[in-house]
Amino acid sequence: MWKRIVLIAVLAGLLALMMPHQAWAQGPELPDQANQACQRLFKMLDAGQLKESYTLTSPEYKKVNKPDDWFGGLLSERESMGPVKARRLVRVEKAETLEGLPPGSYLKVVHVTQFERYPESEEIVFLAEVPGQGYGVVKYKIEYDRWPEAIKIIANGLFIVFFIMCLLALITWVIGKVMQQRDAKPAADKKG
Known part of the structure; x- marks a missing residue:
């Protein structure tokens, strides 16, 4: 009798693991407006519009940083990576502080990106919510080997x-x- 109950419990557990679960199938939660801000930034960066991407930065960023601060190191680093082959969202985290910016509510959005010259890279976009406007970019960086x-x-x-x-x-x-x-x-x- 106990063997039958244990066997049924094991089979039920295996069946539950094999069934796709809605929560398991979902990726990280990123608000639509934040996703749109990331996609606009990526579209500009992928098109080589590095200087123009400064227009996507949030007012908080513009208060404490000049355009040269935004694209100074970005130009040479991003151009050396080569074209993007693939990109996927892997992580979204909330942060309350960022270096060089006042305390606030920020999102750290991490994408794994495959560049032509650096196939294993992470693009990290930090966003700040701009009341009535959605999200603005406050920081962008690339981490790679x-x-x-x-x-x-x-x-x-x-x-x-x-x-x-x-x-x-x-x-x-x-x-x-x-x-x-x-x-x-x-x-x-x-x-x-």
Whole structure:
């Protein structure tokens, strides 16, 4: 009798795990207006309109930052990533403080993005709710694995050092041979 009850309970548990559950199927909750703000930003950034994307920033951001602060580092970093191949929302978190901005209600929206040159990257957009206007962007950053880039730089540096050392060794050898021949001539002249 107990074996039958345990067997039924195990089967019911397995069946519950195999059935798609509505809460499991949903991704992170992002308000429509916040999603629209992210999509507008991504559309501009993907089109190369990095300077123009400043228009999407919130009034709070504009009070404490200039346009140069927004796209200064963004230009070179974003252009070096290459075109976007895929992007998906993975996480939404609430925050009350952000560095360089007054305390408030912020959303941290994280997308996993596959760029041409950096296939495993995260784009992080921080949004602030603007009363009557939806959401404004207050911060955007990209996180990616910088080691491949660092390894290339280190390898290039080591190659240059190796090349210079070989060149110096060759120059030293040539100078040594010239000196030997020069010293050998007077010795041959003395014998003769």
